Amino acid sequence: MTDEQVDLLFHALADATRRDIVKRAIAGEHSVSELAAGYAMSFAAVQKHVSVLERAGLVTKTRRGRERLVTTDIATINQAAQLLDQFEELWRQRVNRMGELLALETGESR
Template sequence: MVERLDATFHALADPTRRGMLASLALGEKSIGELAAPYAMSFAGAAKHVKVLEGAGLIARRRSGRTQLCALRPGPLAEAEQWLRQWERFWNLRLDRLEALIAAEKEQPE
């Protein structure tokens, strides 16, 4: 699972790939359609698609001469699950900080 998380976070580290995933959340798209908002070549977009596919975040299929991509949300759910442990960690620390601040305000000067 650690290797898959590494691949997921590596793929998500690039804003272009995050944008492509957001686009795929609306439905299946061709590589050309994924490239269009970024004014990049097909080859450039294909490199991003390869990273996303390697991380398991998308599935690619052929329809005639067109390569279509679809979102695979499983790895995102795993990343969210991993991040939740840190959410609990920070919530606990922030709750303690809030209690300390409240206690300090209640003390007379």
Template sequence: MVVDELSEPDIDRLFQAFADSTRRDIVRRVTVESYSVSGLAALYDMSFAAVQKHVAVLERAALVSKEKHGREQLVRANHEGLHKARQLLSEYEAIWHQRAARIADILAQG
């Protein structure tokens, strides 16, 4: 998934990826430092395969990337994806602020 020029399905995947507390925790952790997939799996009360799937969801959403390192696969945060998601919500907020400013204008001139 390329990070700029996001298609609507890309944005779907991005927010879908955030809609799970385990995945949000993974994002926070791998932002601070790299983890192997089994290193991550050890943190949660679920199977290795389940965590592996969560990492795959984050990878498809371009929120993390994996780097092969010997027999381990190191997972690290991809800041571009996170930044893009934040930016989208900021744009939605901007629409609201524009409307609020317009209403204030009308009241002032009214």
């Protein structure tokens, strides 16, 4: 996953409307119109949000007659979670290093 893709992913999640769209798309399949009906903004605005989510790989649109169904790719959410796990792992490593230093200092002071 390139830095640019990660940029797109976190940027896509940096908006409450888009997070809600992702939630609804995870919970079930909806057309863009169905999704749009739930937000106090124009249809075109919701389309833009869906487009941002598409570029981030969080959703895809599939055609069903005149409707486009918005479906999710939970794998992309997993990838974002893994990135945050990496941060947490860095933290654990640092805490471990500090613990080792402390044990060393305690031992030497006896």
